[in-house]
Amino acid sequence: MPMRSRLSFLTLFAAVSLIAQQPALTLEQATALAIKNHPQISAARNIASEAGQHITESKSAYYPTLDGVVTGSQANSLARLGAGALPASALFNRNGEGLQLSELLADFGRRKNLVASSQFQAQAAGQNTQATIYDVVLGVNRGYFGVLQAQAYVNVATETVKARQSLSDQITALANASLKSEYDVGAVNVNLSEAKLMLIRAQDAVERAYSDLARALGVDQVTHYNLSAIPVPAAPVGSPEPLIQEAIANRPELKGLQLQLQGAQAFEQAEADLKKPTVSLLAVGGALPYINQDPRTAPYGYEGVGINLDIPIFNGHLFSARREAAHYDALAVSDRVRNLRQQVENDVRDAWISASTAYQRIPVTEQLLKQADLTVQLAQGRYNLGLATVVDITQAQLNLTEAQIENVTATYDYQTADAQLQYTIGALR
Numbered sequence: 001m002p003m004r005s006r007l008s009f010l011t012l013f014a015a016v017s018l019i020a021q022q023p024a025l026t027l028e029q030a031t032a033l034a035i036k037n038h039p040q041i042s043a044a045r046n047i048a049s050e051a052g053q054h055i056t057e058s059k060s061a062y063y064p065t066l067d068g069v070v071t072g073s074q075a076n077s078l079a080r081l082g083a084g085a086l087p088a089s090a091l092f093n094r095n096g097e098g099l100q101l102s103e104l105l106a107d108f109g110r111r112k113n114l115v116a117s118s119q120f121q122a123q124a125a126g127q128n129t130q131a132t133i134y135d136v137v138l139g140v141n142r143g144y145f146g147v148l149q150a151q152a153y154v155n156v157a158t159e160t161v162k163a164r165q166s167l168s169d170q171i172t173a174l175a176n177a178s179l180k181s182e183y184d185v186g187a188v189n190v191n192l193s194e195a196k197l198m199l200i201r202a203q204d205a206v207e208r209a210y211s212d213l214a215r216a217l218g219v220d221q222v223t224h225y226n227l228s229a230i231p232v233p234a235a236p237v238g239s240p241e242p243l244i245q246e247a248i249a250n251r252p253e254l255k256g257l258q259l260q261l262q263g264a265q266a267f268e269q270a271e272a273d274l275k276k277p278t279v280s281l282l283a284v285g286g287a288l289p290y291i292n293q294d295p296r297t298a299p300y301g302y303e304g305v306g307i308n309l310d311i312p313i314f315n316g317h318l319f320s321a322r323r324e325a326a327h328y329d330a331l332a333v334s335d336r337v338r339n340l341r342q343q344v345e346n347d348v349r350d351a352w353i354s355a356s357t358a359y360q361r362i363p364v365t366e367q368l369l370k371q372a373d374l375t376v377q378l379a380q381g382r383y384n385l386g387l388a389t390v391v392d393i394t395q396a397q398l399n400l401t402e403a404q405i406e407n408v409t410a411t412y413d414y415q416t417a418d419a420q421l422q423y424t425i426g427a428l429r
Contacts, residue, residue, distance in 0.1 A: 025225035027144050030217060031429070034140045035133060038218030044125075044132040051118075051125035058118040061111045064103035069286070071096050098286015098302070105281055105307070110273035113266045120263030127256030134252060136218070137428055141419035143209070143216035147227055149412035150202065150209040156404045157199035164192040164397060167380075171390070184390040191394045195401070232411060233418045235359050240352035243425045247348045248341065250426025257340055261333045268326035274319040277311040344424070351421040358414035365407040372396070372403035 025033075035041060075091030104111070168188045174180040214222040237243065248254065285303035312319060379396035382388035422428040 022224050022226040024228065026228045027230055030140050030144055031137050034136050034217045038136045040132050041136055044129040048125040048129045051122040054118045055115065055122055058115045061104055064101055067100045069098050069100050092291065094288055095290040096286055096288045098284060101283040103281045105279040107278045108273060108276040110270045110276065113270035113273060117263045117266035117270060120259045120266060124256040124259035124263065127252040127259060130252035131256060134423060134428055138419060138423045139216040142416055143213035144227060145412050145416050147206070147209040147213050148229065149408060150206040152408040153202040153405065154199065154206055156401065156408060157195065157202040160195040160401050161192070161199055164188065164195045167393070168192045187390045187394055191397060230415060232415065236352055236355045236421060240349050243352060244345050244348045246427070247344050247425040251344050252426065254340055254344055257333070257337050261330065261337050264330040264333045268323070268330045271323040271326040274322065275312055277309055280308050282306050282308065347424045351417070351424040355414065355417040355421045358410065358417040361410040362414060365403065365410040369403040369407045372400040376400045
């Protein structure tokens with residue numbers, strides 16, 4: 001076996017062995033890995049969990065509060081309060097322990113609206129988590145197809161080097177036999193060097209693509225996975241209009257913002273309820289183990305219960321300002337919902353146009369590739385017969401390489417564009 005052929009075989013064997021050692025990864029597995037590991041998703045889930053705790057906070061008003069109280073005091077014998085207090089309460093030495101229970105009996109709707117607002121906000125946070133997952137999954141698709149595309153470029157570059165090396169060997173042998181000129185040898189070697197440079201750039205692009213994929217997966221280490229090829233999706237539907245309706249129904253960002261609007265409206269109503277009265281209960285009970293007063297006026301045990309009605313009359317326009325602030329906040333969220341809806345419609349149209357154009361390029365580049373391959377064969381035959389110059393065959397090889405690159409680009413551009421289209425309608429999984 002010639003030395004060059006032996007080296008080529010060993011290089012091919014090493015490449016095949018390296019691929020066999022790489023862990024396999026499908027797009028579904030990559031998606032699951034990203035959903036499990038990506039810090040953006042983890043952060044969004046924590047934010048949603050925090051929002052869920054606000055529901056418990058708002059519901060706490062439905063339950064009574066119970067506090068333990070310990071009080072000790074020292075006073076002048078028979079002294080009474082003077083300045084700073086309307087009642088002339090007696091002061092005496094004491095040490096008391098007891099319990100204090102308070103319960104809001106009625107606030108005429110404010111508590112209910114606060115709970116509803118927190119529930120809507122928690123649901124909105126859940127939708128935002130789903131939107132974050134969609135963002136990450138789209139990044140995984142782009143990274144996954146980016147690696148496959150870069151590897152396809154390497155394959156094109158490798159085949160190009162192989163074909164141009166074969167032609168260089170052939171013409172060099174003919175030149176050594178004085179059947180071809182040194183100009184022909186120089187021309188094909190220039191083409192060969194360009195192909196080798198293209199291979200180096202393609203291999204560099206693969207490394208960068210693997211790094212981008214690792215970032216999309218949310219992992220710390222860059223792993224060279226053996227990725228499974230993905231069949232080319234079917235053509236997009238003939239019109240974006242049904243996709244727009246699907247997007248409006250499915251997009252989690254839009255759902256989340258609509259829930260935020262409902263929460264803002266419920267909070268606005270809760271702020272309006274501030275002007276309503278509140279009814280609360282207060283109960284106390286305990287013991288006075290040490291007291292220097294007559295037990296008839298200050299017994300050793302005590303208990304009491306009372307109901308309080310609080311009617312807001314005037315507080316410097318505080319409640320009205322809070323109501324107006326909540327009202328304007330709800331209006332702002334409503335405008336954001338309308339703006340996002342328009343943006344979703346525009347995104348779907350743009351994604352549909354991009355996917356449709358990318359799909360149309362595939363058969364055109366396939367036809368271009370067939371014609372370029374045929375042209376190389378014809379140019380090779382004519383050159384062997386002396387009917388064509390070396391420029392004809394090198395130009396034909398250059399056209400073939402460009403056609404191969406265009407075909408690879410069209411295929412993966414469509415797969416990426418289809419993923420983007422599925423993302424815009426809320427159907428990317």
